[in-house]
Amino acid sequence: MPIYRVLEPRLGRRQMREWRRRALHTLGLLLLALVGCTVGLFFLEPSDEPLNRRAFTALWNAANLVTTLGDFTGLNEGQKTFMTGAMFTFLIIGGYAVSQLTGMLSSDAVMAHRENRAMKRTLDRLANHVIVIGFGPRGQLVAGRLQAAGDLVVVIVRHDDLVGQASELGYLVVQGAGADDGVLYRARIESAKALVVTTEDADRNLAITLMAHAVNPKLKIAVTGQNSKRGALLQRAGASEVVIADELIAGALIGRLGEPPIA
Numbered sequence: 001m002p003i004y005r006v007l008e009p010r011l012g013r014r015q016m017r018e019w020r021r022r023a024l025h026t027l028g029l030l031l032l033a034l035v036g037c038t039v040g041l042f043f044l045e046p047s048d049e050p051l052n053r054r055a056f057t058a059l060w061n062a063a064n065l066v067t068t069l070g071d072f073t074g075l076n077e078g079q080k081t082f083m084t085g086a087m088f089t090f091l092i093i094g095g096y097a098v099s100q101l102t103g104m105l106s107s108d109a110v111m112a113h114r115e116n117r118a119m120k121r122t123l124d125r126l127a128n129h130v131i132v133i134g135f136g137p138r139g140q141l142v143a144g145r146l147q148a149a150g151d152l153v154v155v156i157v158r159h160d161d162l163v164g165q166a167s168e169l170g171y172l173v174v175q176g177a178g179a180d181d182g183v184l185y186r187a188r189i190e191s192a193k194a195l196v197v198t199t200e201d202a203d204r205n206l207a208i209t210l211m212a213h214a215v216n217p218k219l220k221i222a223v224t225g226q227n228s229k230r231g232a233l234l235q236r237a238g239a240s241e242v243v244i245a246d247e248l249i250a251g252a253l254i255g256r257l258g259e260p261p262i263a
Contacts, residue, residue: 003167004119005175005184015217026097028068029216033093037062037086044078066090122172126188129154133208134198135162138224143171154187177204184208190216197223202230206237213238 017242049057061075065086075083130154132143143153143166155171157163166173176183189195195212197205205223212219222241225231231242 003163003173003175004116004123005163023076023103026093029093029096030090033086033089034062034066037083037089040086044076044082046076062086108248120186122137123154123174123186123188126154126172127151127191128152128193130186130190130196131156131187131189131192131195132183132198133157135166136198136200139196139198143169146196146198147171154192156183156187181248184211184215187218192216192219192221194220196222201224206230206234207232209237211237215238 007208012165037097038055038058041057045054045058060077061083130146131154132139132146133156135143135157139155139157143155146153147170152170152172153171155166156174156176157166158175158177161174162177163175174183176186178253189212195208197208199205199208202225204224208222209221212221217238221238221242222243223234223239225234225242225244227244227246231244234242
């Protein structure tokens with residue numbers, strides 16, 4: 001699955017603009033050389049043909065030189081000498097174009113920019129999906145169970161290795177920090193049906209909950225909390241469900257004590 005990278009597209013956009021600037025500069029040089037070649041051939045043409053005919057012949061020869069078609073009309077010695085110089089000029093311009101334009105469009109930043117454009121069209125159509133922030137062991141379990149239940153899952157994750165892992169597993173991935181409202185907007189938080197926050201950073205979880213609830217007050221938000229006090233704070237921030245991991249583990253352990261031993 002493609003990945004939307006919030007952290008990199010600016011560099012890609014700058015490189016695309018720089019490539020376009022260089023391409024226009026190269027085309028300008030080619031056009032200037034073509035005009036110069038046409039003018040030179042025009043004035044070196046000794047025939048008594050009408051001006052428009054001489055101009056067309058000069059342009060034809062110049063265009064054939066640029067495009068390397070080789071379909072020239074008859075040239076006198078002066079024109080051949082001039083054309084030799086023009087050939088070297090176009091070779092220099094061609095070498096400049098190759099050195100300036102190749103490689104830039106295949107850079108990592110430009111590739112990320114292109115992938116973002118494709119991914120943006122997919123994300124813009126999202127609705128009624130579930131956003132999972134974090135793709136550690138806990139986030140992977142949550143995303144996997146949601147996907148198995150038939151939900152469309154968008155994973156927000158920051159680290160490159162986890163980004164690639166989530167993408168390979170078929171999730172829609174937005175790379176960035178979930179506490180950044182730009183990342184939440186790109187994951188279409190306003191049209192999502194639920195948000196699950198699985199990170200272990202208490203302050204980050206609180207910030208994400210506040211921002212998500214502010215953008216979409218109807219959003220169901222499930223988040224992990226460190227303790228009951230932090231849980232109460234998260235609920236006031238807009239969390240629908242707060243899971244205290246230690247309390248769940250303690251309850252499960254106590255529950256196991258009452259079960260008959262396994263034969």
